Amino acid sequence: xxxxxxxxxxxxxxxxxxxxxxxxxxxxxxxxxxxxxxxxxxxxxxxxxxxxxxxxxxxxxxxxxxxxxxxxxxxxxxxxxxxxxxxxxxxxxxxxxxxxxxxxxxxxxxxxxxxxxxxxxxxxxxxxxxxxxxxxxxxxxxxxxxxxxxxxxxxxxxxxxxxxxxxxxxxxxxxxxxxxxxxxxxxxxxxxxxxxxxxxxxxxxxxxxxxxxxxxxxxxxxxxxxxxxxxxxxxxxxxxxxxxxxxxxxxxxxxxxxxxxxxxxxxxxx
Numbered sequence: 001x002x003x004x005x006x007x008x009x010x011x012x013x014x015x016x017x018x019x020x021x022x023x024x025x026x027x028x029x030x031x032x033x034x035x036x037x038x039x040x041x042x043x044x045x046x047x048x049x050x051x052x053x054x055x056x057x058x059x060x061x062x063x064x065x066x067x068x069x070x071x072x073x074x075x076x077x078x079x080x081x082x083x084x085x086x087x088x089x090x091x092x093x094x095x096x097x098x099x100x101x102x103x104x105x106x107x108x109x110x111x112x113x114x115x116x117x118x119x120x121x122x123x124x125x126x127x128x129x130x131x132x133x134x135x136x137x138x139x140x141x142x143x144x145x146x147x148x149x150x151x152x153x154x155x156x157x158x159x160x161x162x163x164x165x166x167x168x169x170x171x172x173x174x175x176x177x178x179x180x181x182x183x184x185x186x187x188x189x190x191x192x193x194x195x196x197x198x199x200x201x202x203x204x205x206x207x208x209x210x211x212x213x214x215x216x217x218x219x220x221x222x223x224x225x226x227x228x229x230x231x232x233x234x235x236x237x238x239x240x241x242x243x244x245x246x247x248x249x250x251x252x253x254x255x256x257x258x259x260x261x262x263x264x265x266x267x268x269x270x
Contacts, residue, residue: 070095072240074110074153075247080212080219081155082188084108084255088130090247091155091255097241103208105177105265106257107158108242111210114234116227117154117219136247155242156220156233157186160201160209164265167200168222175211177265184261188214197222207232 076089085091085108093110097103160166160177167176173196174181199222203209210233212218221231245251 073246074155074242076155079217080214081108081157082214082217084157084186084213085155085242085245086251088248089245089251090136091242092244092246093240093242095240098235098238101241103158103161103235103238103241104257104259105158105161105164105262106259108155108255108257109158109208109210109233110153110155110239110242111233111237112239113152113154114224114227114229114232114237116229117224118152153239156210156212156218158208159211159221160203162203162205162207164209165200165202166209168198169196177262180262180265182261184258186213186256186258188216190216199225201231204232206235208235208238209233 072093072095074091074093076085076087076091079087091108091110094101097107097109103109159175159182164177165179168174170176170181172181174183176182201209201221207229209221209231211220211222221233224231242255244254
């Protein structure tokens with residue numbers, strides 16, 4: 001073998017050896033890079049799970065605070081507030097009323113039974129029979145915006161504030177507050193003769209006089225004078241003011257308190 005051939009042979013052998021080393025190095029680096037990718041993937045999954053848990057806990061805390069201090073959801077079980085509220089409507093109630101925000105005449109309020117207003121046959125069911133509505137109620141209850149004791153709540157419109165004299169009826173069949181007749185566009189007027197219940201009361205301090213918009217089908221203050229509260233709703237029993245219909249979607253809208261109806265009744269002074 002010549003010297004040139006020997007050098008060529010040695011060079012080929014060296015290149016082959018270098019190639020095998022390079023391959024091993026590449027393979028090793030590949031394995032190291034693969035392991036790094038695996039650890040990165042596991043780290044990303046862990047961070048994702050952690051973020052989900054944090055979001056879930058934060059949502060629960062926020063919903064608890066919202067329910068405790070701000071709003072709550074209720075559904076309507078009866079026709080006493082038609083046509084303003086229909087059976088199975090769902091409403092959102094502002095719980096800042098009457099604490100941080102004063103209650104006004106014309107407000108639609110939700111309140112707990114002052115005692116004896118709801119007979120056994122009138123207790124609303126905890127379910128509506130509509131699976132979509134019931135599912136929505138279940139979800140709201142789970143996140144703290146629903147209510148599990150809706151059977152103890154009523155919804156009516158505020159007609160008289162503390163100190164008001166509320167009477168029925170004048171010569172035109174109207175309810176009056178402090179002698180001012182009320183032209184009430186929200187009242188459901190049935191066909192034929194309307195049932196008029198004569199009364200005259202002065203609302204005591206810390207209480208409200210409430211009536212349903214469906215006057216001929218509402219067991220409101222007018223019919224509760226023999227109960228312990230004598231037909232008045234203690235301010236302490238008020239859960240809040242209903243301000244929006246959220247369900248069904250076709251009926252979504254804000255609830256009007258009709259301030260013009262009560263203009264001149266002394267609202268500025270009380």
